[in-house]
Amino acid sequence: MENNNSRKPFFYDITLRDGNQALKKPWNTEQKEIIFKELVKLGVQAVEVGFSGASDMDFEACNHLASIAPGNIVIAGLARAIEKDIMKVADAIKHAPKPRIHTFIAMSPFNMKYVLKKDPMDVRKTAVEAIKYAKELIGERGEVQFSVEHFGDCKENLSFVIDSLQECAQAGATTINLPNTVERNRPLEFVKMVETVRNALPADVIVAVHNHNDLGMATATTVESFFAGAAQLECSLNGLGERAGNTNIYEVAIALHNCGVEVPLNLSHIYETAILTAEMSNIPIYEKAPLIGEDALAHRSGIHQDGALKTQNMKKGAYRPIHPSLIGRDDAEKYGFTSQSGKTALYEIIKSKGYPITVEESLRLVPIAKEQAEKFGELPVEAIEDIYLKEIFDVDGPFRFISFKKLDNGETDKFNLKFTYNDREFDLTEEGDGPIEACIKAFAGAGFPQKLVHYEQSAFGEETKGAQADAMTVIQFETGDGKVITCRGKDPSTQKANVKAIFNGMNLIHTN
Ligand code: KIV
Ligand code: ZN
Numbered sequence: 001m002e003n004n005n006s007r008k009p010f011f012y013d014i015t016l017r018d019g020n021q022a023l024k025k026p027w028n029t030e031q032k033e034i035i036f037k038e039l040v041k042l043g044v045q046a047v048e049v050g051f052s053g054a055s056d057m058d059f060e061a062c063n064h065l066a067s068i069a070p071g072n073i074v075i076a077g078l079a080r081a082i083e084k085d086i087m088k089v090a091d092a093i094k095h096a097p098k099p100r101i102h103t104f105i106a107m108s109p110f111n112m113k114y115v116l117k118k119d120p121m122d123v124r125k126t127a128v129e130a131i132k133y134a135k136e137l138i139g140e141r142g143e144v145q146f147s148v149e150h151f152g153d154c155k156e157n158l159s160f161v162i163d164s165l166q167e168c169a170q171a172g173a174t175t176i177n178l179p180n181t182v183e184r185n186r187p188l189e190f191v192k193m194v195e196t197v198r199n200a201l202p203a204d205v206i207v208a209v210h211n212h213n214d215l216g217m218a219t220a221t222t223v224e225s226f227f228a229g230a231a232q233l234e235c236s237l238n239g240l241g242e243r244a245g246n247t248n249i250y251e252v253a254i255a256l257h258n259c260g261v262e263v264p265l266n267l268s269h270i271y272e273t274a275i276l277t278a279e280m281s282n283i284p285i286y287e288k289a290p291l292i293g294e295d296a297l298a299h300r301s302g303i304h305q306d307g308a309l310k311t312q313n314m315k316k317g318a319y320r321p322i323h324p325s326l327i328g329r330d331d332a333e334k335y336g337f338t339s340q341s342g343k344t345a346l347y348e349i350i351k352s353k354g355y356p357i358t359v360e361e362s363l364r365l366v367p368i369a370k371e372q373a374e375k376f377g378e379l380p381v382e383a384i385e386d387i388y389l390k391e392i393f394d395v396d397g398p399f400r401f402i403s404f405k406k407l408d409n410g411e412t413d414k415f416n417l418k419f420t421y422n423d424r425e426f427d428l429t430e431e432g433d434g435p436i437e438a439c440i441k442a443f444a445g446a447g448f449p450q451k452l453v454h455y456e457q458s459a460f461g462e463e464t465k466g467a468q469a470d471a472m473t474v475i476q477f478e479t480g481d482g483k484v485i486t487c488r489g490k491d492p493s494t495q496k497a498n499v500k501a502i503f504n505g506m507n508l509i510h511t512n
Helices: 015-021 029-042 056-068 083-092 109-116 120-138 158-171 187-200 218-227 249-258 267-281 302-310 343-352 359-376 381-393 435-445 462-468 494-511
Strands: 010-013 046-050 074-080 099-106 143-149 175-180 206-211 232-235 399-406 414-421 424-431 451-460 470-478 484-491
Touching (some): 015 029, 015 056, 029 046, 029 056, 056 074, 083 099, 099 120, 109 120, 175 187, 187 206, 218 232, 232 249, 343 359, 414 435, 424 435, 435 451, 451 484, 470 494
Parallel strands (some): 010 232, 046 074, 175 206
Antiparallel strands (some): 414 424, 470 484
């Protein structure tokens, strides 16, 4: 076989047929049209629009979608291997630029005996006749696809199946689909069967796979089947389909992309498509769903959070299979705070809310957040935000502010500060080059000297409050042991923000 990385997969979407038939409330024409348009944007090569024999509603939907289909997309309709179904499909999709009749019958020993109750040679004859009839109706303009329903259960009669498929190809089927109608066995066994069939059929016959996900291995089976020679991959949006569903198209696309295969889909459209499909089907996306689940890009342990942050803007991340932008997820990697998390998560969460924070402040808040997370589990962002606002801007401690004012009607540089330290009240007047200096001198006079090493003024809450934003003072004190502590104060008045920053700093230093 030619180099696999130069082969392109052909995506045949079955959301509107297998997916739709498994919905609690199958879609009407308008709803199908919404999904169909999304499939066109995603760029699939073929769409199975429905089972027109199932109901008048589905016939009408198939007919409508065929009439609005762009010229580059194959439009297929499913029919049992019986004349009336085939006739209905031919009629329903006759306006499609590229119509395909897809007919099927089971060939597994179990099904032929207990469900069809037919002799294998009769089944083969039915298949061949159905294909010939379909070919006759669809004409030169269209194609015929044949599926061996329950192919995955055909291990014991594989040579009978192969002989039958050779006849099917001769009768006019240009695509032979091998469904794992019920996933019961190891992917490798199924893939080997696909390879055997591929090698037994003429090279111009396209081999397809259609894997159900009963044991959760459909993606693996589909991906490996591609490397074993299957060219057409039958998948559905969000893995919709009978029982545990069909193969999820996003997982297959990304797995192949990660293997270096050229995937002919608009990958950046995946996330939008997934959200729309969940809404339309009323089947929410499981939070652990690969790629599209809410949690698929969330990191909770400190080690993972650290690795994720260090590789955040790289194509390959330490703890993710893809960069979120590849599938159009603009919610970058998320950091959830649990009892397992650390400073990175807290820092990122606060930053993502637009608040200022330093790593040192984040380290200070972690034990408080962890204690809450131990009690309540993962903390919502609002809880982290509350911890931040309280512990940074309203620090508890032995100092309580009473008042601070400039004396002598502002004619001198004298300030009066009143506060309590535990239950002791202080009333101090100091001169200073501005309120900060006077306030620090007052503390020193009361027996609490402190070394100021940094002072800065900015705005707090500009993003939400605009011109009404608070003034924020950021100061740093150097403690006796040489440690530098950042303290903040915010208030509509700049002077009050200064004093608050000093009190927050004093409380931080004197509670530790
Ligand atoms: O699962 C299956 O076998 C099918 C066929 C009709 C293709 O859906
Ligand atoms: Zn199916």
